[in-house]
Amino acid sequence: xxxxxxxxxDNIFAKIIRGEMPSVKLMETDNILAxxxxxxxxxxxxxxxxxxxxxxxxxxxxxxxxNELIGATQVVAAAVEKALKPDGLRIVQFNGARAGQTVxxxxxxxxxxxxGVVVAAHASGKPAxxxxxxxxxxxxxxxxx
Ligand code: AMP
Numbered sequence: 001x002x003x004x005x006x007x008x009x010d011n012i013f014a015k016i017i018r019g020e021m022p023s024v025k026l027m028e029t030d031n032i033l034a035x036x037x038x039x040x041x042x043x044x045x046x047x048x049x050x051x052x053x054x055x056x057x058x059x060x061x062x063x064x065x066x067n068e069l070i071g072a073t074q075v076v077a078a079a080v081e082k083a084l085k086p087d088g089l090r091i092v093q094f095n096g097a098r099a100g101q102t103v104x105x106x107x108x109x110x111x112x113x114x115x116g117v118v119v120a121a122h123a124s125g126k127p128a129x130x131x132x133x134x135x136x137x138x139x140x141x142x143x144x145x
Pocket of ligand 1: 104123
């Protein structure tokens, strides 16, 4: 997969946007969706996507959509900080399979880091259940301003 690829409207996140795949949602507007990462690398790991932009990565996103997306990412990151009180917070974004991108719909990861807790490997392992993710999502939702 090169960095210049065409958008696949059947990628997992497009299906989540259309409601064809389940997700544990945190925040949704006309243009933005934030939801829990189903392979969380840490407690509270979540993702923020634009619902209308068909950008594959950081290089092909329209500036206006990027503005909305990064603004929403800050809102979600602030809520994660307020709800879960991590010791650190990574905002992560991968471009191209070689760089670690596995879903080819532009997204930002909000990845809390806790002192003494190892951050799990990226996009691997066993998926978390809805029951595991929902209580964490609830606390983040409450903290979204
Ligand atoms: P990336 O590798 O940067 O493209 O990130 C894709 C992220 O999406 C990974 O962290 C995966 O764990 C996550 N992911 C994959 N499938 C799903 C899904 N169905 N629901 C929520 N997160 C997912």
